[in-house]
Amino acid sequence: MTPSEPIIDVRELTKAFGNNIAVNRLSLRVRPGEIYGFLGPNGSGKTTFIRMLCGLLRPDSGEGTCLGYDLFKEAERIRLQSGYLAQRFSLYEDLSVRENLRFMARIYRLPTVKETVDETMERLGLGRFADQLAGTLSGGWKQRLALAACLLHKPRLLLLDEPTAGVDPKARRDFWDQIYHLTAEGVTALISTHYMDEAERCHRVAYLAYGHLLTSGTAAEVIRGAGLFTWTVTGENVHRLSDELKGRDGVLQVVPFGHTLHVSGRDPDLLAAALSGLDPTRFRCEEGEAGLEDVFISLMQNPGGD
Amino acid sequence: MEWSRVFSFRRFGAIVAKEFVQMRRDRVTFAIMVAIPIVQMVVFGYAINSDPKHLPTAVVSADHSPFSRTLVAAMQNSGYFRVVNAAATETEAAMLLEEGEVQFVLNIPEDFGRRLVRGDRPALLLTADATDPAATSNALGASRLLVEAALARDLSGPLAHLRSSPPPVSLILHPSYNPEGITQYNIVPGLMGVVLTMTLVIITGLAITRERERGTMENLLATPVKPFEVMMGKIIPYILVGYLQMGLIILAGRYLFKVPMIGHLGLLLLVSLLFIAANLGVGLTFSTLARNQLQAVQMAFFFFLPSILLSGFMFPFRGMPVWAQTIGEVLPLTHFLRIVRGILLKGNGLRQILPNLWPIALFLLVALTIGLTRYRRTLD
Ligand SMILES: Nc1ncnc2c1ncn2[C@@H]1O[C@H](COP(=O)(O)OP(=O)(O)O)[C@@H](O)[C@H]1O
Numbered sequence: 126m127t128p129s130e131p132i133i134d135v136r137e138l139t140k141a142f143g144n145n146i147a148v149n150r151l152s153l154r155v156r157p158g159e160i161y162g163f164l165g166p167n168g169s170g171k172t173t174f175i176r177m178l179c180g181l182l183r184p185d186s187g188e189g190t191c192l193g194y195d196l197f198k199e200a201e202r203i204r205l206q207s208g209y210l211a212q213r214f215s216l217y218e219d220l221s222v223r224e225n226l227r228f229m230a231r232i233y234r235l236p237t238v239k240e241t242v243d244e245t246m247e248r249l250g251l252g253r254f255a256d257q258l259a260g261t262l263s264g265g266w267k268q269r270l271a272l273a274a275c276l277l278h279k280p281r282l283l284l285l286d287e288p289t290a291g292v293d294p295k296a297r298r299d300f301w302d303q304i305y306h307l308t309a310e311g312v313t314a315l316i317s318t319h320y321m322d323e324a325e326r327c328h329r330v331a332y333l334a335y336g337h338l339l340t341s342g343t344a345a346e347v348i349r350g351a352g353l354f355t356w357t358v359t360g361e362n363v364h365r366l367s368d369e370l371k372g373r374d375g376v377l378q379v380v381p382f383g384h385t386l387h388v389s390g391r392d393p394d395l396l397a398a399a400l401s402g403l404d405p406t407r408f409r410c411e412e413g414e415a416g417l418e419d420v421f422i423s424l425m426q427n428p429g430g431d
Numbered sequence: 432m433e434w435s436r437v438f439s440f441r442r443f444g445a446i447v448a449k450e451f452v453q454m455r456r457d458r459v460t461f462a463i464m465v466a467i468p469i470v471q472m473v474v475f476g477y478a479i480n481s482d483p484k485h486l487p488t489a490v491v492s493a494d495h496s497p498f499s500r501t502l503v504a505a506m507q508n509s510g511y512f513r514v515v516n517a518a519a520t521e522t523e524a525a526m527l528l529e530e531g532e533v534q535f536v537l538n539i540p541e542d543f544g545r546r547l548v549r550g551d552r553p554a555l556l557l558t559a560d561a562t563d564p565a566a567t568s569n570a571l572g573a574s575r576l577l578v579e580a581a582l583a584r585d586l587s588g589p590l591a592h593l594r595s596s597p598p599p600v601s602l603i604l605h606p607s608y609n610p611e612g613i614t615q616y617n618i619v620p621g622l623m624g625v626v627l628t629m630t631l632v633i634i635t636g637l638a639i640t641r642e643r644e645r646g647t648m649e650n651l652l653a654t655p656v657k658p659f660e661v662m663m664g665k666i667i668p669y670i671l672v673g674y675l676q677m678g679l680i681i682l683a684g685r686y687l688f689k690v691p692m693i694g695h696l697g698l699l700l701l702v703s704l705l706f707i708a709a710n711l712g713v714g715l716t717f718s719t720l721a722r723n724q725l726q727a728v729q730m731a732f733f734f735f736l737p738s739i740l741l742s743g744f745m746f747p748f749r750g751m752p753v754w755a756q757t758i759g760e761v762l763p764l765t766h767f768l769r770i771v772r773g774i775l776l777k778g779n780g781l782r783q784i785l786p787n788l789w790p791i792a793l794f795l796l797v798a799l800t801i802g803l804t805r806y807r808r809t810l811d
């Protein structure tokens with residue numbers, strides 16, 4: 126495997142549960158050292174996809190490699206070199222932090238269990254909770270423990286399924302710091318998330334809906350590819366305008382952001398015309414740039430594109 | 432191929448260590464596992480220990496000699512029998528026995544007194560409702576001596592020669608409803624098998640379903656650990672629990688209930704390993720089949736029921752219909768009961784118990800095979 130070869134390379138991967146196609150012919154490449162963001166509403170197939178990568182689910186069809194190993198034939202090897210953090214906390218709540226880590230270190234047959242566990246606890250600041258039961262940790266610390274558990278065996282690929290869901294902002298920031306450190310060391314990370322700010326921290330993102338990959342690439346690529354023009358409207362009671370604007374020609378979507386509205390459309394002239402009728406003494410309109418969130422929302426509302 | 436790709440002692444050891452820690456933390460479950468044998472011993476212990484007295488008795492007498500009156504009085508005085516109907520007819524007595532109104536019926540034949548005096552050794556028939564053998568066995572045991580002692584007093588003077596052996600009457604004991612006539616000592620050894628079956632199948636039945644329900648299976652499956660390592664790692668700690676339970680029952684049986692133990696205890700402990708493992712294997716198999724913990728418990732219960740009913744613990748094995756015996760022969764408890772009783776009560780050695788050993792081994796093998804093939808390597 127050469128350094129430029131993709132870490133994850135899957136083609137047409139499909140998984141169905143009965144009639145429900147959870148992942149539909151998904152093709153994706155993740156390059157070494159990348160932080161790859163995986164977005165999409167609940168039930169869009171993110172977890173299912175990640176589980177297929179680490180051998181927890183068997184794809185119905187498609188092909189692909191992970192870390193250069195065949196997804197279907199070499200799941201064992203993929204397991205040894207990747208770290209999976211499940212969406213739901215899946216370590217033992219009735220074991221202490223140290224016991225959980227020691228257990229995992231032994232499962233991976235690490236040569237120096239004690240040293241590795243101590244080192245990892247140190248690195249993630251878990252030392253002071255070493256003898257506390259995992260079940261009594263707060264959400265943020267639980268996730269940190271879960272991350273520690275999948276770092277023990279120094280994996281080359283991290284598969285993190287909503288690692289920051291339900292975690293406070295400070296803990297989220299710390300978590301991302303850790304991820305940056307790791308990728309600086311050459312680790313690749315695939316992270317599913319609901320947070321837009323996190324999406325913007327990723328080198329690349331993919332957006333999934335109903336099992337389909339709707340778009341992927343760097344944030345700039347995704348935004349450019351969407352062909353979306355966005356204006357921001359500010360002013361007193363600006364939210365009241367929302368319904369009115371939605372009805373106008375050239376307006377595709379209106380998204381409230383705090384005290385402003387993001388009004389987007391595909392035709393810049395039509396959009397400008399639609400906004401020109403607003404009372405300039407009460408509302409201020411500025412031509413802006415579409416953000417990832419505007420793009421994702423438009424993808425959700427018009428999954429087929431136009 | 433690298434050996435560790437098939438089995439690794441370190442991974443296996445990690446599972447064992449983890450299970451021990453979890454067991455230690457789960458005090459309630461552990462307490463229940465220790466309490467069950469104790470509670471069962473106490474509950475069944477009443478049945479074993481109690482020496483039921485004043486059991487209702489009906490007398491069907493066709494004889495009016497003083498000898499029959501002496502007999503009936505002596506039975507009353509022994510404390511075992513309480514004559515509730517001293518002059519029943521055949522049919523009345525049969526009905527009383529059937530309905531459970533009386534535990535015994537004493538039949539005194541016509542001309543009993545006259546034939547006794549003649550030295551004819553007339554027959555007395557004592558019929559017992561022996562559905563609950565523990566209730567009647569003492570009374571039955573006492574009856575022979577009782578009859579002889581009672582008559583001895585009357586047979587004095589010229590009749591004294593009748594007192595010598597053979598005894599002056601022939602007492603026919605007829606324990607109806609319970610052909611095998613289980614004795615009280617059967618229960619304690621049997622209890623050992625019952626308690627092990629009950630607790631071990633449930634406890635391991637929960638073992639894997641719990642990992643599934645708590646979501647920890649997801650983590651476990653994403654690691655290189657092998658199904659066999661998980662299964663074995665979960666069995667080992669509970670084997671020790673099984674031995675702890677056995678120890679409790681043996682101690683209680685010996686010192687509380689004075690059950691004679693003439694066989695080799697070491698042999699018993701050794702062969703029990705197989706039985707314990709068989710039960711754990713069943714439990715693990717259930718837990719790979721069950722979707723949740725409730726289902727696992729239900730499955731364990733459905734296994735426990737035939738075990739307790741058809742193994743010969745509850746009802747004498749030879750008294751069961753052929754189909755029930757056939758099912759019984761498959762169950763490990765059936766064979767274990769025979770082994771325990773054989774070793775403890777009859778002093779059996781390895782050679783005598785061998786025919787009951789291999790069916791348990793076979794059962795274990797089948798259970799583990801099903802469990803391993805059903806253990807899903809994925810979450811599908
Ligand atoms: N084990 C399963 N059995 C049946 N259906 C499932 C299973 N796991 C996921 N699904 C279904 O597959 C779809 C995708 O789910 P999931 O991958 O969990 O989405 P996400 O992680 O993006 O929220 C959903 O419709 C979900 O109901």
Ligand SMILES: [Mg+2]
Pocket residue numbers: 168171172173212286
């Ligand atoms: Mg999910």
